[in-house]
Amino acid sequence: MVPPPDPEVLAAGVRRGDRATIARAITVVESTRPDHRAAAARLLTDLQATPATATRVGITGVPGVGKSTFIDEFGSMLTAAGHRVAVLAVDPSSTRTHGSVLGDKTRMERLANDEAAFIRPSPSAGTLGGVARSTREAMVVLEAAGYDVVIVETVGVGQSEVAVSGMVDTFLLLALARTGDQLQGIKKGILELADVIAVNKADGEHAVEARQAARELSGALHLVAGADQDAWRIPVLTCSALTGAGVPEVWDAITQHRAWLAKSGRLEELRAEQRVTWMWDTLADQLMTRVRTHPAVLAELDAITAQVSAGQVAPGEAAHTLLALAGLT
Ligand code: GDP
Numbered sequence: 001m002v003p004p005p006d007p008e009v010l011a012a013g014v015r016r017g018d019r020a021t022i023a024r025a026i027t028v029v030e031s032t033r034p035d036h037r038a039a040a041a042r043l044l045t046d047l048q049a050t051p052a053t054a055t056r057v058g059i060t061g062v063p064g065v066g067k068s069t070f071i072d073e074f075g076s077m078l079t080a081a082g083h084r085v086a087v088l089a090v091d092p093s094s095t096r097t098h099g100s101v102l103g104d105k106t107r108m109e110r111l112a113n114d115e116a117a118f119i120r121p122s123p124s125a126g127t128l129g130g131v132a133r134s135t136r137e138a139m140v141v142l143e144a145a146g147y148d149v150v151i152v153e154t155v156g157v158g159q160s161e162v163a164v165s166g167m168v169d170t171f172l173l174l175a176l177a178r179t180g181d182q183l184q185g186i187k188k189g190i191l192e193l194a195d196v197i198a199v200n201k202a203d204g205e206h207a208v209e210a211r212q213a214a215r216e217l218s219g220a221l222h223l224v225a226g227a228d229q230d231a232w233r234i235p236v237l238t239c240s241a242l243t244g245a246g247v248p249e250v251w252d253a254i255t256q257h258r259a260w261l262a263k264s265g266r267l268e269e270l271r272a273e274q275r276v277t278w279m280w281d282t283l284a285d286q287l288m289t290r291v292r293t294h295p296a297v298l299a300e301l302d303a304i305t306a307q308v309s310a311g312q313v314a315p316g317e318a319a320h321t322l323l324a325l326a327g328l329t
């Protein structure tokens with residue numbers, strides 16, 4: 001087996017902003033190999049000594065809403081303004097969701113060829129907890145390397161949004177207007193996570209209906225908002241990822257949200273909560289890995305799974321047996 005890279009050498013290369021070392025460091029933090037985990041832990045402890053000042057933005061929306069087109073435009077706008085932009089993706093189901101590959105470089109051509117940007121696709125293997133852990137750790141690497149805007153892309157289905165909202169400062173929901181008053185791509189629950197909403201594809205013949213949809217949603221959101229004057233009011237904007245119209249305003253809304261977080265003391269609170277969640281996610285991921293890779297578990301797993309599947313053994317009892325086999329009871 002190839003020996004794990006030296007964490008000190010990795011940390012120095014990351015701090016220098018060396019792209020090959022950054023990629024190598026992320027591979028190490030994504031790895032579940034025990035020797036890699038040990039190297040990753042030392043690397044992260046070292047890198048975390050750098051204060052985290054980057055702006056962390058989550059972006060979600062249903063497949064086809066225009067996430068990759070938006071990130072390409074948005075990211076290029078930011079690098080042109082002097083920012084260094086990293087793009088990560090969280091897609092635990094697989095690297096492929098309804099035909100779109102999250103974080104795929106070919107979907108963000110301009111940004112992929114931009115020296116001031118770094119794009120990393122979602123780790124394909126593992127549980128949501130595992131993917132969330134390695135994404136958080138990749139963020140530490142990228143922030144230490146000097147990327148000051150970190151974008152985490154996720155698809156608008158399932159639990160991934162909750163995981164991503166737990167690792168960013170501001171969560172941007174991209175939505176679509178459709179004929180009538182219905183906004184597509186907004187499921188209950190996601191609205192509660194969104195800090196900024198942008199109705200995309202507000203161009204050509206759809207510009208009018210996009211603005212109409214944004215006004216309606218904005219009105220509805222302000223109706224349900226409480227009377228607290230200091231609370232964050234979710235802005236509902238329109239934009240066109242294709243033409244770039246409205247994209248600077250989305251960045252303005254994100255920086256306003258972050259300023260509000262900082263001013264209200266919420267940013268520190270949020271990051272403190274996120275660190276605790278991160279600890280639990282890491283623990284859950286490591287326990288799961290220990291159980292799933294334990295030789296005694298592997299020897300019995302097929303038989304136990306078949307018995308549970310056939311209803312011969314209760315799932316709870318089987319779970320207990322697996323924990324016991326892994327030496328965890
Ligand atoms: P994703 O699946 O959310 O990443 O969506 P894509 O970025 O791949 O976009 C899906 C399709 O919508 C592509 O054909 C894009 O060219 C198109 N698209 C994306 N943004 C816009 C936009 O602002 N206006 C228009 N008219 N089309 C767009």
